[in-house]
Amino acid sequence: MNMVRVSRVGFRYIEEWVLRDISFSINKGEVLGVIGPNGSGKTTLLKSLNRTITPEQGDVFIDGTNVKEIKRRELARIVGTVPQEASMIFPITVLEMVLMGRAPYLGRLNFEGEKDYAKAIMAMEMTDTLPFSSRNIDALSGGEKQRVLIARAIAQEPVIMLLDEPTSFLDIKHQIEIYDLIKGLNSRNDLTVVIVSHDINLAAQYCNRLLLLNNGRVSKIGSPEDVVTKENIEEVYGCRVLVDRNPVTEKPRITPLSRNL
Amino acid sequence: MVATLRKVLLICLAFAFIFVVIAILSLSLGTADIGLMKILFGIFEALSGSPCGWNDTEKVIILHIRLPRIILAGIVGASLSVAGVVFQALFRNPLADPYILGISSGSAVGAILAILLGAGLSFLSIPAASFSGALVTIILVLSIARSRYGSHPNTLLLSGVIVGAFFSAVIMFLVSITQDERVHTILFWLMGDLSLSRYSEIIVITPFVIIGFFIIYLYAHPLNLIATGEDTALQLGVEVGKVKRLLLITASLITGVVVSVSGVIGFVGLIVPHMMRMIFGSDHRILLPASGLFGLSFLVIADTIARTIIAPIELPVGVVTAIFGAPFFIYLLRKKGLGS
Numbered sequence: 296m297n298m299v300r301v302s303r304v305g306f307r308y309i310e311e312w313v314l315r316d317i318s319f320s321i322n323k324g325e326v327l328g329v330i331g332p333n334g335s336g337k338t339t340l341l342k343s344l345n346r347t348i349t350p351e352q353g354d355v356f357i358d359g360t361n362v363k364e365i366k367r368r369e370l371a372r373i374v375g376t377v378p379q380e381a382s383m384i385f386p387i388t389v390l391e392m393v394l395m396g397r398a399p400y401l402g403r404l405n406f407e408g409e410k411d412y413a414k415a416i417m418a419m420e421m422t423d424t425l426p427f428s429s430r431n432i433d434a435l436s437g438g439e440k441q442r443v444l445i446a447r448a449i450a451q452e453p454v455i456m457l458l459d460e461p462t463s464f465l466d467i468k469h470q471i472e473i474y475d476l477i478k479g480l481n482s483r484n485d486l487t488v489v490i491v492s493h494d495i496n497l498a499a500q501y502c503n504r505l506l507l508l509n510n511g512r513v514s515k516i517g518s519p520e521d522v523v524t525k526e527n528i529e530e531v532y533g534c535r536v537l538v539d540r541n542p543v544t545e546k547p548r549i550t551p552l553s554r555n556l
Numbered sequence: 557m558v559a560t561l562r563k564v565l566l567i568c569l570a571f572a573f574i575f576v577v578i579a580i581l582s583l584s585l586g587t588a589d590i591g592l593m594k595i596l597f598g599i600f601e602a603l604s605g606s607p608c609g610w611n612d613t614e615k616v617i618i619l620h621i622r623l624p625r626i627i628l629a630g631i632v633g634a635s636l637s638v639a640g641v642v643f644q645a646l647f648r649n650p651l652a653d654p655y656i657l658g659i660s661s662g663s664a665v666g667a668i669l670a671i672l673l674g675a676g677l678s679f680l681s682i683p684a685a686s687f688s689g690a691l692v693t694i695i696l697v698l699s700i701a702r703s704r705y706g707s708h709p710n711t712l713l714l715s716g717v718i719v720g721a722f723f724s725a726v727i728m729f730l731v732s733i734t735q736d737e738r739v740h741t742i743l744f745w746l747m748g749d750l751s752l753s754r755y756s757e758i759i760v761i762t763p764f765v766i767i768g769f770f771i772i773y774l775y776a777h778p779l780n781l782i783a784t785g786e787d788t789a790l791q792l793g794v795e796v797g798k799v800k801r802l803l804l805i806t807a808s809l810i811t812g813v814v815v816s817v818s819g820v821i822g823f824v825g826l827i828v829p830h831m832m833r834m835i836f837g838s839d840h841r842i843l844l845p846a847s848g849l850f851g852l853s854f855l856v857i858a859d860t861i862a863r864t865i866i867a868p869i870e871l872p873v874g875v876v877t878a879i880f881g882a883p884f885f886i887y888l889l890r891k892k893g894l895g896s
Contacts, residue, residue, distance in 0.1 A: 347790050371793030378788060384648045385783055385838035391558055398781060399793040405777035405841065406561050451792070 298323040298358060298455060298487045304343055305352035313339045314350065315511040321455075326481050326488040328498035330522075331508030332532050337491045338379075340508065341457050344489065345374045357455070371399035375453030377444045379460050383432050389443050390428040393419055396450030411450075418449035422476060438469035445476065455487045456480070463493055470494070474501045499523050499546045507531055523547035559841035567842060571849035578853045579626050582860040587867050588617050626856050628753040629873070632818045633828070633855025635765050635810040637847040640825020642772055642807040645783040645840060646800055647712055650833075651888060653825035654690075654811040656713060658720030660822065662693025663815035664745040665723045668730055671741060679760055687812030693719060694808050748821035748874020750859050757817040768810040769848060775799055779840040821855070821874045823881020828854050830888065 299321040306314040313336045321327050329337050342348045344355055346362045355362045357373060365373070375396070396418065397411040407415075419425040422442040432440065441461055448456055458477065462470040478501055480486045492498040498505060499519035507515040507522050509531040515522045525538045528549055535552040580599070584592040590610075595618070598610045610618060636654055643652040654660045666689020670682045700715035724746070731742050744752070778799050781789035789796050832846045855873065858880075862871040 342787075345791050347787050366793075367790065367795055368793035371791060374791075376788075376791040378785075378791075381785065381788070383784065384650060385645075385833060387784070387838050388558075391780075391837070391839065392784075394558065395781060395784065395788075395792060398777065401777065404561065406559065 297321070297356075298325075299344065299489075300356040300359075301340075301344070301353070302356065303353035304340075304350045304355065306339060306343060306348060306350045308339075313511050314343065317353070317511075317513055319506060319513060319516050321487060321489060322503075323487055324481070324485045325503040326478065326490065326501060328502035328505045328519075329489065329491045329508060330493075330495055330498055330505055331514070335508040335531075336511040337508055338459055341376075341459055341489065341491055344455075345376050345457055346370060347376075368399050371451065373454050375448035375451040375456045377441075377448045377456065377458040377461055379463065381432065381440065381444060386431050386433065388429050388431060389419070389424055389435070390415065392432055392443055393424070393428075393446045393450050396447040399451065414452065415446075415450045418446040421449060421480075422446040437464040438466070438472075441465060441469070441473060442476075445473070449480065453486070455489070458488070458490045460491050460493055462497065470497060477501070495523060495528070495549050496541070499548070500541065500544050519546050523549060559839045564842055564845060567836070568845050568849060571846060571853070575630065575849065575852045575856070578856055579630070582626050582856050583618060583622050585860055585864050586617070586622060587864075588613075590614055590618065624755050624758060625750050625753040625859065627758055628817065629750050629855045629859040630852035631758065631761060631765055632750070632814045632821060633824055633851040633853070633858075634848040635768070635814040635851070636821065636824040637828035637851030637854070638769060638772060638844060639807040639811045641829045641840065641844055641847050642779070642803050643825070644829060645779045646803060646807075648783060648785070649712060650830065651713055651826065651885065652716075653823065653829075654807075654815075655720070655820065655822035655825065656885070657694070657697055657716035658718075658723060659690050659693045659697075659716075659808060659811050660815050660820040661720045661723035661727070662696075663687070663690040663812045664820050665689050665726050665730075666692075666812070667816045668727060668742050668745055671738060672730060672734065679756070683760060683764070683813040683816040686816035687809050690808035690812035690815070691805065693723070694804055744872075745815075745819040747872035748819040748877070749872040750818055751863070751870055751872075753817075761813045761817055764813045765810050768806050769844075771806045772803060773844055775803055776840040776844050779803070779844075780838070783838065783840070819872075819874060821877055823877050823885065824851065824855060824858075826888070827877075827881055827884055830884075 297320045301317055301319050304314055304317045305312060317340065329340060331337050339348065343350050349363065362370060393415045394407055394411065397407055397414060400411065401407065416425065419428055422445050424439065424442050424446050427439065432443065435443065445461065462473050465473065474497055477488055477490065481488050490502065502519065504517060505519050505522040506513060507527060514531050515527050523538060525536060528536050528538065535554065537550040537552055539548055541548040580595060584590055584595045640653040643654065643657060644650055663686040667682050667686040670685030697715045697719050701712040727742065727746050731739055734742060778789065778794045781792050781794050782796060782799065786796050828851045829843065829847045832843055832850055836842045836846055858876045859873040862873040862876045865871065
C-alpha cells in the first residue's frame with residue numbers, strides 16, 4: 296500500500312530547477328534511502344515531502360491526501376523530520392528540545408501535560424538520551440545531538456519519519472547505532488522511513504529500496520541490488536567504483552577507485 | 557527551565573511584588589524630600605479609606621508628578637522588553653531590539669511628522685502615526701537586509717543601525733526647520749524622556765499595550781519553535797509566515813505607541829530579555845512575562861536614576877539606558893562574536 300505518492304514534482308529556488316518531474320511511491324512500513332551526488336536535490340526532495348517547501352509543479356500525496364490540503368499542525372502529527380543539524384541561538388536543554396516534538400498535540404494554553412512528558416521521556420529512553428536530559432544542547436557531541444533530534448521526532452509520534460543525512464558528522468560506531476535505532480523503530484512501530492544519505496554502503500545495508508537522484512531527476516529506484524551497480528553509480532557520480540557484495544549482509548558494497556589505478 | 561503554568565504564575569507574582577517595592581521607593585525619591593514612611597502611611601491610609609496624611613503639595617508631587625511618571629515608565633519598559641524578546645526570537649538574533657533595529661527612531665519620525673502637520677485633532681493620531689513609522693521601518697529594514705540567498709544576522713543589525721541613523725538625521729532636519737516652541741517636543745523624542753508623563757497618555761496607550769501583550773503571549777510556544785529555526789517550526793506545525801507577520805505587526809504596535817509618549821529609549825529591549833534569559837532560560841512562555849514584568853521595574857529604576865543622580869537637574873532617561881546599554885551591547889557582541 297502506498298503511504299506517500301510523489302507525482303511529477305518540479306521545484307526551483309531561483310531559476311535553476313532543483314527537482315524535475317519526480318514521481319515515485321513509498322510503501323507503508325518501508326525504509327527508503329535517497330542517495331545521489333551533492334546538489335542532486337536530495338534535501339529539497341525531503342523538504343517537499345513535509346511541505347517545508349511547496350513544489351512549483353506536481354503534487355505530494357500522503358495516505359491519498361494532497362499535502363497542500365493538510366493543515367500544518369495535522370501534518371506534523373503524521374510526518375516527523377530529523378534535520379541534518381540544529382544550531383541553537385538561544386540555550387535550551389535536551390528535555391526542552393525533545394518536548395518540542397509534542398508541539399502539534401498541545402492544547403489551547405500551549406503547556407505540556409503529563410502525557411507529553413511521558414512521551415518525551417520514552418523517546419529519550421529509546422535514544423539513550425535520558426541521562427543528559429537537563430544538559431544544554433550546545434554542550435553535546437555530534438552523535439548525542441543527533442540522537443536528541445531523533446528523540447524529538449519520536450516524541451512527535453509520526454507515521455512517517457524523514458531523516459536528512461543523520462550520520463554525516465558521526466564516527467562509524469555512532470553511525471551504526473543511529474541506523475540500528477531507525478531500523479528498530481521501523482520494525483517495531485511499522486514506521487515508514489525516508490532517509491537521505493551520503494553513505495551508499497550504509498543505505499544499501501539498511502534500506503528496503505533506494506532512490507538514486509541525479510541532477511534533480513530520478514535516475515533509478517529499486518532494491519539495493521538493482522540500484523547499486525557499477526554502471527549506475529559510475530554514471531551518476533562520475534567516478535570509478537568497485538561494486539562487490541558485503542560478505543556478512545550479502546548487500547552490494549561500493550569502493551571508490553582512484554583514477555590512477 | 558521547562559515552563560509550567562504554575563511556574564509562570566509564581567514568577568509573575570514575584571516580579572509584580574518587586575515592582576511594587578521599587579515603585580514605592582521611587583515615589584519617595586526626588587528633589588522634594590518625602591520620606592518613605594510618609595509614603596507608606598499615605599498609601600495605607602488611602603487603602604483603608606481614612607484621610608491621607610499628605611499635605612496638598614505632597615499630594616500633587618506624589619499623585620500627579622511622580623506616580624504617573626512611574627506608571628508610564630513601567631509601561632514603556634515592559635513594552636520595549638517584550639518587543640525586544642519578540643524581535644530576537646523572530647530574527648533569531650540576540651542583539652535585535654527596537655532601538656538597534658531603527659524601529660524606535662522610525663516611530664519617533666512618525667510622531668513628529670504628525671505633530672508638525674498639526675494632527676492635534678485626535679488623541680489617537682500621534683500614536684497611530686508613531687505605529688505607522690514603526691511598520692514602515694521594519695519593512696524597510698527587512699527588505700534591505702534580505703538578499704536572494706536569505707539574510708545574514710549581522711546584515712539585519714547593520715541595516716537597522718543605518719536606517720536608525722537616517723531617521724535620526726530626519727529628526728535633526730525637522731528640528732532645524734522648526735522655529736516655534738515645538739522644537740522642545742521634538743528634542744524630547746530624540747532623547748527619550750518621561751518627565752512630561754500624564755495620566756491621559758497612560759489611558760491612551762494602555763489598551764494597545766495590553767492587547768499587544770495578549771496576542772504575543774498566545775504565540776509564546778510557536779516563538780520557541782521559530783527561535784529554534786524556521787524549517788523546524790514549519791515541520792512542527794507552525795504557520796511560520798502567518799505568525800511572523802502577526803507578531804512583527806504587534807511588536808511594532810507596542811513599540812510605536814510607547815515611543816509616541818516616551819521618545820526613543822534605547823537598549824531596554826536588549827538588556828532586560830538577556831538578563832531574564834540568563835535566569836530562566838529561553839522558553840518564551842516564561843521569558844515573555846518575566847521580561848515584561850522585569851521591564852516595568854527596570855525602566856522605573858533607570859528613570860529614578862535619571863531624575864535624582866544630579867538633582868535638581870533631570871537627565872532624559874534615554875541617556876541613562878544608553879550609558880549602560882551601549883557597553884552591554886558591545887559586551888554581547890564580543891561574547892557571541894560577529895559570526896552567525
